[in-house]
Amino acid sequence: MRIIILLLLSMISFGSFADDGYRLWLKYDLIKNETLRKNYAQKLTTVSTNFSDETAKVTISEIQKATSGLLGFTSKTMTSASQANLVLKVGSIANKNAEAFEIISSKNQINITANTSKGVLYGVFELIRRMQTLASLENIKIASAPKIQLRMLNHWDNNNGTIERGYAGMSMWKWYELPERIDPRYIDYARANASIGINGTVLNNVNASARFITSEYLGKVKALADVFRPYGIKVFLSVNFASPKILGGLKTADPLDPEVKQWWKNKADEVYKLIPDFGGFVVKANSEGEPGPMDFGRTHKDGANMLAEAMAPHNGLIIWRAFVYNFDPKGDRFAAAYNEFKRFDGEFHANIIIQVKNGPIDFQVREPISPLFGAMEKTPVSMEFQLTQEYLGWATHWVYEAPMFEEVLKTDTYAKGQGSTVAKVIDGQLFKYPLTSMIGVANTGSDRNWTGHPMAQANWYTLGRMAWNHEITSAQIADEWVKMTFRTDAKSTETIKKLMLESREIYTNYTNPLGVHHVMGESHHFGPEPWVEKAPRPDWTALYYHRADSIGIGFDRTEKGSNSVAQYHLGLRNKYSDINTIQPEFLLWFHHAPWTHKLQNGKTVWDEMVTRYYEGVKSAENMQKDWASLKGKIDSETFENVEARLKTQLKEALWWRDASVVYFQKYSKMPVPSPYQKPTRTFEELKSLVDVYHVR
Structure with missing residues (x-):
C-alpha cells in the first residue's frame, strides 16, 4: 500500500x-x-x-x-x-x-x-x-555568507506590459490588477529569487517612464514590496531624470536648481512613507536619448549627487549607470564610459553605486572587461550582466552564460598588481568599497516557463549563485541546476552539463569568432548583418566595429589606433597590445589584423575565422544529437521544446556562418579553406533573410 x-x-x-x-x-x-x-x-x-x-x-x-x-x-x-x-x-x-x-x-x-x-x-x-x-x-x-551585498535583477519592463529585449512573453507585472489583486506568480517569483540569494529587484525599464513614481503607481509598487519583503527582497525603481518637468510641471530638471532638488526630496519622502524599506533609484541618464544632467550643462556627478542627497535621509541608494557614449564618428565608443566617470572618482556621495556593464560596448557575445573595473578606486562600481539574450540568439539559441560570467570575474585588472581580479573589485576586497553589488538584466516574462527557452532558466539561477559566491564554478552551478531541475540518471546529467558548458563557445564560434563584435542586426539585434553601414548613429553600424578592408579586419585600439587599450593597467594593457601574443578570442577587439597574419596555431586570420564559423555549425549539429540521446530520460514537454529550438538554432547558425563567410570574403579575396565547402547561397539571398527575421 x-x-x-x-x-x-x-x-x-x-x-x-x-x-x-x-x-x-x-x-x-x-x-x-x-x-x-x-x-x-x-x-x-x-x-x-x-x-x-x-x-x-x-x-x-x-x-x-x-x-x-x-x-x-x-x-x-x-x-x-x-x-x-x-x-x-x-x-x-x-x-x-x-x-x-x-x-x-x-x-x-x-x-x-x-x-x-x-x-x-x-x-x-x-x-x-x-x-x-x-x-x-x-x-x-x-x-x-554572501560575498556581494546587493544581488539584484533588473527588469526592463514597461507599464504597457511589454519588455525591452524580452523574449519570454509579456511582463509578469499586471499593473492593471495591482494593488487589489496579487497574482500567485509574484510569490513564486519571490521564492525562486530567495532560493538563490537574490535580495533586490528593479521593477521597470531603465529607459524609464516617469509614471512609475506617480502616486498611482507607487501604490502598486507598495503591493509588490509587501509580497517580496518576507523573502528578503527589496524593491527598486528606474527613474526618468526629467521627472520634475514631466510630473512636477517645473521649467527645468537642472540638478543644481533648488526647486528641482526640493522636488526630488519630496518625491523620496513620498516613496519611503509608503515603502519604508524601499531600495533606491536606478538611473540611465544622457544615454541613447534618455534625459540627464548634461542637458543642462551639468555632469553625471552633479545629477547623481543631487538624487543621492534626496535619498540619503532614508538610507536609499542611487545606482547610476555608466552606459554612456557620445556621437563621435572619429572616436571610439569603447572609451566613453571611462572618459566620463574616471575623472569624478571619489567625488560621488557615499550612497551612490556606479553600475558598469561587464564589457565596454554593450553585452556583446564576448567582450574584454570594462576598464572602469580597475579604475574606480574610491567609488563603488557594480557588475551588470545581461541574462536576457539580446545578443545571444534571443530564445532560440541555447547559451549557458555562467562561463562568460566566470571569465569576466576571473579577469585580472592588475589595478594593485597581479591578482587584482574583477571579482575582488566588485566584492569590495580590492578598494574596500562600503557598497557592493551584482545585477543581472532579467530574462523573465509571462511565459509559463518564465524564460522562453527552458534552458535559459539556468542563467537566472547562475546570477544568484555567483553573486552569493563568485568562487563557485560554472561546472558546479550546472551540476546543481541540472540535478534540481531534471532529477535524472548520472549519464543524462553529464550529457546536459556538457551541452551547457560548451554552448556559449559554440555560439561564439558561429557568430563572433576571434573577437568579431557588433555585427548583429541593427536595432533588433538578431541575426547577422555585418554589412550595416548606415544607422541613426555611426556606432550603431557594423562597419564602425569590424572595419574589414582588403588588408584585414578588426578595430585597432592600440597606441597606433584609438589607444583605448591605455585605459587598462599595464599588465592587462600589455596582454592586449601585442598582436602576436594576444589571446585569439580578443584579437579583433584590439587589432586590425591582416587576413594573412599567422596565429600561434599556424593558421592565418582568415582560415581560423572560417574554421570557427564552420566548426561552430558542426557543434550545433552535435548538440541536436546529444539532446536526442536524452529522449525518454527527461520529461517529454521539456524534451520536445528544446528539441525544436535546437533545430531552429542550427538553421540560424547556418545563416550566421554563410552570411559572415560570404560577406567577409568580399574583402579577404581568399578561398574557403579545405575541407570546408563555400556556401551555396548568394550574398543577396543571405541578406534578404534579414527581412524574414526582422518581424520576429
Whole structure:
C-alpha cells in the first residue's frame, strides 16, 4: 500500500512525466532512492523556530513544501526545539553579516542558525538544495555568507506590459490588477529569487517612464514590496531624470536648481512613507536619448549627487549607470564610459553605486572587461550582466552564460598588481568599497516557463549563485541546476552539463569568432548583418566595429589606433597590445589584423575565422544529437521544446556562418579553406533573410 501511495505522489508531483517548467529549479519531486529518502526523513519529521515574523511563516511553508514533495510527508511544527529534528534559530553566529547562516547536523538534529530571519531562510534553501542534489545530511558543518551585498535583477519592463529585449512573453507585472489583486506568480517569483540569494529587484525599464513614481503607481509598487519583503527582497525603481518637468510641471530638471532638488526630496519622502524599506533609484541618464544632467550643462556627478542627497535621509541608494557614449564618428565608443566617470572618482556621495556593464560596448557575445573595473578606486562600481539574450540568439539559441560570467570575474585588472581580479573589485576586497553589488538584466516574462527557452532558466539561477559566491564554478552551478531541475540518471546529467558548458563557445564560434563584435542586426539585434553601414548613429553600424578592408579586419585600439587599450593597467594593457601574443578570442577587439597574419596555431586570420564559423555549425549539429540521446530520460514537454529550438538554432547558425563567410570574403579575396565547402547561397539571398527575421 505504501509503495502505491508513493507512486501516486510521484505521478502527481511530476505531472505524469510532463513538466511545463513553471517550477524552475524548485522541483520538489519524490526522491526515488528509498534509503536516502528515509535518511532525510529521520532528520526532518519535525521543525521548530524561535522567531515568528513574516519570514518565519514563509520559511516554514518552504520546508513543508519540500518535505511533502521530496519525502512524501509534511514536517510538523513544534514549539520546543528539544523535540524537533530541524531547529531554525535567529541567534548570534561567528559571521556578523545579516544574511549569513550556519548549518550544523548531528545524529538526530539539524540546526540552522543565523543573525536574522532572512539568513535562516537562506539556510533552509541551502538544506533543500542538498536534498534536491541528493547530498548527504550527515555531519554537515556549513558557514555561509554572501560575498556581494546587493544581488539584484533588473527588469526592463514597461507599464504597457511589454519588455525591452524580452523574449519570454509579456511582463509578469499586471499593473492593471495591482494593488487589489496579487497574482500567485509574484510569490513564486519571490521564492525562486530567495532560493538563490537574490535580495533586490528593479521593477521597470531603465529607459524609464516617469509614471512609475506617480502616486498611482507607487501604490502598486507598495503591493509588490509587501509580497517580496518576507523573502528578503527589496524593491527598486528606474527613474526618468526629467521627472520634475514631466510630473512636477517645473521649467527645468537642472540638478543644481533648488526647486528641482526640493522636488526630488519630496518625491523620496513620498516613496519611503509608503515603502519604508524601499531600495533606491536606478538611473540611465544622457544615454541613447534618455534625459540627464548634461542637458543642462551639468555632469553625471552633479545629477547623481543631487538624487543621492534626496535619498540619503532614508538610507536609499542611487545606482547610476555608466552606459554612456557620445556621437563621435572619429572616436571610439569603447572609451566613453571611462572618459566620463574616471575623472569624478571619489567625488560621488557615499550612497551612490556606479553600475558598469561587464564589457565596454554593450553585452556583446564576448567582450574584454570594462576598464572602469580597475579604475574606480574610491567609488563603488557594480557588475551588470545581461541574462536576457539580446545578443545571444534571443530564445532560440541555447547559451549557458555562467562561463562568460566566470571569465569576466576571473579577469585580472592588475589595478594593485597581479591578482587584482574583477571579482575582488566588485566584492569590495580590492578598494574596500562600503557598497557592493551584482545585477543581472532579467530574462523573465509571462511565459509559463518564465524564460522562453527552458534552458535559459539556468542563467537566472547562475546570477544568484555567483553573486552569493563568485568562487563557485560554472561546472558546479550546472551540476546543481541540472540535478534540481531534471532529477535524472548520472549519464543524462553529464550529457546536459556538457551541452551547457560548451554552448556559449559554440555560439561564439558561429557568430563572433576571434573577437568579431557588433555585427548583429541593427536595432533588433538578431541575426547577422555585418554589412550595416548606415544607422541613426555611426556606432550603431557594423562597419564602425569590424572595419574589414582588403588588408584585414578588426578595430585597432592600440597606441597606433584609438589607444583605448591605455585605459587598462599595464599588465592587462600589455596582454592586449601585442598582436602576436594576444589571446585569439580578443584579437579583433584590439587589432586590425591582416587576413594573412599567422596565429600561434599556424593558421592565418582568415582560415581560423572560417574554421570557427564552420566548426561552430558542426557543434550545433552535435548538440541536436546529444539532446536526442536524452529522449525518454527527461520529461517529454521539456524534451520536445528544446528539441525544436535546437533545430531552429542550427538553421540560424547556418545563416550566421554563410552570411559572415560570404560577406567577409568580399574583402579577404581568399578561398574557403579545405575541407570546408563555400556556401551555396548568394550574398543577396543571405541578406534578404534579414527581412524574414526582422518581424520576429
